[in-house]
Amino acid sequence: MTTQNTVHKTGISHHLAEETLTAYATGSLSEAFEVVVASHLTMCPCCREKAKLLDSVGGYFVEQSDSAIPALTATEMLKKCRLSDVVQLDDRTTEQNDQSDKRPCAHEVTRETALRVPLPLARRLPASVDNLPWKPLARGIEQFELGTGSKKDGAFKLLRIQPGTQLIEHEHGDHELTLVLHGSYSDSLGRYSAGDVADLGPEHSHKPVIDSDEPCIALIASNAPARYKGLVGKLIQPFVGI
Amino acid sequence: MPAHAAVIPASQRNRLLNELGRDELSQALVAIGDNRDEAAFSIIYTHFAGRVKSFLLGKGMEENTAEELMQEIMLIIWRRAESYDPGKAAASTWIFTIARNRRIDHLRGNSRIEVELDDAMLERGLNDNLVDETLESETALAQHTGKMYEAMDxxxxxxxxxxxxxxxxxxxxxxxxxxxxxxxxxxxxxxxxxxxxxxxxxxxxxxxxxxxxx
The missing domain is CATH 1.10.10.10 (Winged helix-like DNA-binding domain superfamily/Winged helix DNA-binding domain)
Known part of the structure; x- marks a missing residue:
C-alpha cells in the first residue's frame, strides 16, 4: 500500500498478540488487562486499527447469528421506550453507563513536566506518576499496587525500577502483560521502551535489565503469579511482577 | 442501485443486497437518533433483538437475565442513537459494542475500559481513517464493511x-x-x-x- 511510505513512526515495536486483542474485543478480559490493553491502544495506532476491525468482526457474527426469541414484540418494546423517555431524568444510569463512572483524573491539570500516562490508567491513580506513594520492594525496585494485592487475583501494579537493575530470571503464569510507560528494559526478546508491550504466555522465561538512564516505569497485569527460578527468586517472588 | 441489478452477476448481486440491507439498518439508527422514529426502531428491534439475545445466551447467560439485558440494550439504542455515526461503524458493529459493554457492566458492575479519543497521549498514525476517524464517506465505510464480510465468509x-x-x-x-x-x-x-x-x-x-x- 502506498500509505506505507508515509508511516508515522510511533517507535513502538512490541505489540499486543492478536489473541489478546480478540479477547479484548469479545469482552473476555479482566478489568486489569483491559486497563493495560486500552493504555497500549492509546499509544499504538497499529493495534488500535486491529481492535477496531475486531469490533466489526463482532458485528459480523451478530449479523450472522441465529436469532433467539425475544419475549416482547417491537410494539411492546416501543411502549417501554416511550415510558423510559418520560422517566429519563430520574434514571440516568442505564443511559450513560459508558460515561457515568469515568473517574475524575487526579493529574489532569499537572504541570507539563509531569510524566504523563494514558487516561485509562491515569483515571485509576490518586496522583501523577511522580507523586504516587511508591513502596520499596527490593533494591532498586518500587511498586504501586493497583489491584487487590491478593495473589490469587494475579498482579496489577506499576513498577518503578532504577537504571541498571536486573530482575531475576522468571517464567510467567498463564498470561502476563507488561506495558512500558517510561524508560526502557531489555531481555532475550528485545528492547522495550515507552509504548511497547510484552504480551507473554507461560512459555516465556526472561531476565529483564533496565537499560535506560532514567527509571523504567511499567504497568503490569497478570492472571497468575510469575514463578521465579532459584531460591532467591522464590524468596522475592511474592514481591515482584515483571 | 436496483436499476443496475440486472447486469450484475448473481454472486455480486447478493453482496450488493447485503450492503443495501446494512445501509438500511444504518439509516434506521440515524432516523431514531434524528427524531425518535418508531418505524425505524421497529426495524432495528425486529432485526437485532433476537440476535443480541442469542449473543448473551451464547455467552452463558440464563434466559431471564439475557432477556432483561437485551431489553436494556434496546433501550440504550433508543436513547443513544444520536451518537451513532454511520460513517464510523456499521449498525451491527455499533450494536455489538453496546451489547458487549453492557454485558461487562452487568457482570462486574463497572464499565469496560476503553481508549479515550480526547486523550493527550493518543498517538495517531498509519490508517488513521480506519482507526479513529470517520471514513471519507458512508460509501467508503460500506465498502470496507463489505470487504470484511467477504473476508469472513x-x-x-x-x-x-x-x-x-x-x-x-x-x-x-x-x-x-x-x-x-x-x-x-x-x-x-x-x-x-x-x-x-x-x-x-x-x-x-x-x-x-x-x-x-x-
Whole structure:
C-alpha cells in the first residue's frame, strides 16, 4: 500500500498478540488487562486499527447469528421506550453507563513536566506518576499496587525500577502483560521502551535489565503469579511482577 | 442501485443486497437518533433483538437475565442513537459494542475500559481513517464493511470456528480449547491466522511489516 511510505513512526515495536486483542474485543478480559490493553491502544495506532476491525468482526457474527426469541414484540418494546423517555431524568444510569463512572483524573491539570500516562490508567491513580506513594520492594525496585494485592487475583501494579537493575530470571503464569510507560528494559526478546508491550504466555522465561538512564516505569497485569527460578527468586517472588 | 441489478452477476448481486440491507439498518439508527422514529426502531428491534439475545445466551447467560439485558440494550439504542455515526461503524458493529459493554457492566458492575479519543497521549498514525476517524464517506465505510464480510465468509472453516466461539461462546481461549479438544496454543494460532487473513484479504497495510517498525 502506498500509505506505507508515509508511516508515522510511533517507535513502538512490541505489540499486543492478536489473541489478546480478540479477547479484548469479545469482552473476555479482566478489568486489569483491559486497563493495560486500552493504555497500549492509546499509544499504538497499529493495534488500535486491529481492535477496531475486531469490533466489526463482532458485528459480523451478530449479523450472522441465529436469532433467539425475544419475549416482547417491537410494539411492546416501543411502549417501554416511550415510558423510559418520560422517566429519563430520574434514571440516568442505564443511559450513560459508558460515561457515568469515568473517574475524575487526579493529574489532569499537572504541570507539563509531569510524566504523563494514558487516561485509562491515569483515571485509576490518586496522583501523577511522580507523586504516587511508591513502596520499596527490593533494591532498586518500587511498586504501586493497583489491584487487590491478593495473589490469587494475579498482579496489577506499576513498577518503578532504577537504571541498571536486573530482575531475576522468571517464567510467567498463564498470561502476563507488561506495558512500558517510561524508560526502557531489555531481555532475550528485545528492547522495550515507552509504548511497547510484552504480551507473554507461560512459555516465556526472561531476565529483564533496565537499560535506560532514567527509571523504567511499567504497568503490569497478570492472571497468575510469575514463578521465579532459584531460591532467591522464590524468596522475592511474592514481591515482584515483571 | 436496483436499476443496475440486472447486469450484475448473481454472486455480486447478493453482496450488493447485503450492503443495501446494512445501509438500511444504518439509516434506521440515524432516523431514531434524528427524531425518535418508531418505524425505524421497529426495524432495528425486529432485526437485532433476537440476535443480541442469542449473543448473551451464547455467552452463558440464563434466559431471564439475557432477556432483561437485551431489553436494556434496546433501550440504550433508543436513547443513544444520536451518537451513532454511520460513517464510523456499521449498525451491527455499533450494536455489538453496546451489547458487549453492557454485558461487562452487568457482570462486574463497572464499565469496560476503553481508549479515550480526547486523550493527550493518543498517538495517531498509519490508517488513521480506519482507526479513529470517520471514513471519507458512508460509501467508503460500506465498502470496507463489505470487504470484511467477504473476508469472513472466505475464512478457512477451522479459523472461522474459533473466531465464532470467541465472540459467541466461551470466556477464554482455554474454554474454547477444551470444547474443541485442542491445545490452547492451536486455538491462539488459529485466531492469529484468522486476523491475518482477514486483513490480507481486505488489503490493509500492515505497520508490523513496515521498515519503520520492528
Amino acid at each position: 472466505n475464512l478457512p472453516p477451522e479459523q472461522k470456528q474459533v473466531m465464532h466461539l470467541s465472540y459467541f461462546r466461551g470466556q477464554s481461549h482455554g474454554d474454547i480449547a477444551e470444547w474443541l479438544g485442542l491445545p490452547v496454543g492451536t486455538v491462539k494460532s488459529r485466531i492469529r491466522l484468522a486476523l491475518q487473513s482477514i486483513r490480507t484479504n481486505m488489503q490493509i497495510g500492515d505497520a508490523d511489516s513496515s521498515p519503520f517498525e520492528n
